[in-house]
Amino acid sequence: MKFACFGAAGLMALALNPAFAQAEPSQTNQDFMVLEAGVPADLLPGAAVGDELGEYRFTVEFAPTQNNEFALIKNMLQRSGVFSDVLDELSDQIALPENVPVIFQECGNANAYWSRDDHTVTMCYELAAQFFDDYSMLDNKFAPIFPWADHRQVTIGSTLFVLLHEIGHGMVTLFDLPITGREEDVVDQFAIFILTNSDEEDQALAERPSRLALLASYGMMRTELPMERAPRHYWGDEHSLAKQRGMDMLCLVFGSDPDAYALPVIPGFSMIADYAEQNPDAFTSPALIEALNRTDDFNLIPWMRAQQCPMAYAKYEASWDYLIETFMTPKSN
Structure with a gap:
């Protein structure tokens, strides 16, 4: 299934700090003290899908703010038109069972969440303001990937990726989607499925x-705490470790189109592979492995992991195609 979610205005850059989507606003003390067994959902394919x-x-609202910095961010996001365009395209391609508001607002902390x-x-x-500030922290290893990135593109693109991530939470809830891993x-x-299926x-x-998603993964990997300093609750968080998330995202984007x-x-693997192809007698098998290992630091993901990525992406893409067609599309379609 191909998604056409991006016009020219939507093709923005991204540098994502992993401190997003942590939780909904804090609950009361009484809520925290109640521990009850989870109730399994009745997974009835298509039971929650809308009729058409x-x-x-999805509707989008930009709430007013009295903070001058946030007012500038609000105007930047709103005038881009990207968010309304993406939400309109998604609305046309799945059968939501109800209207879903997306509200941009001042929260008191840097967050995003599905209720x-x-x-x-x-x-x-x-x-979004944090993304704008983080622009200056991009390092040289990733710079060749996005020389076109500026403050505006980074901020809008970062916010867009987070929005798709949160809408993913919404799809799991609204359609009772069966999942077998961390939500x-x-x-x-x-989010990556939507982005890669928007490629031409x-x-x-x-x-x-x-x-x-490449720049999202960059943000994930560059802000990870040193493991020896990570507190216990960090290991127990519902999110995978930021470096793992970044690697997984890189793997899936690469796997969507290895060429x-x-x-x-x-780049390290590509360099050795090109040389080996042009000089078929240059390497014995052990020497080839040694050369790939020597150049592995040039790669954003280890070359051995990269070999698995095309098949991993194919499996995830097939799974999301199935979920959308089975749980999110009317049977008449």
């Missing part, structure tokens, strides 16, 4: 929506 594609919609009670997505101006990982995969064949790297992404994602 596009009948119900299982209200069925709304909240995007905080503080988080945080699953909705990362959903033979599209230049700088124009591919899927490149947003397009080999040079920026695994």
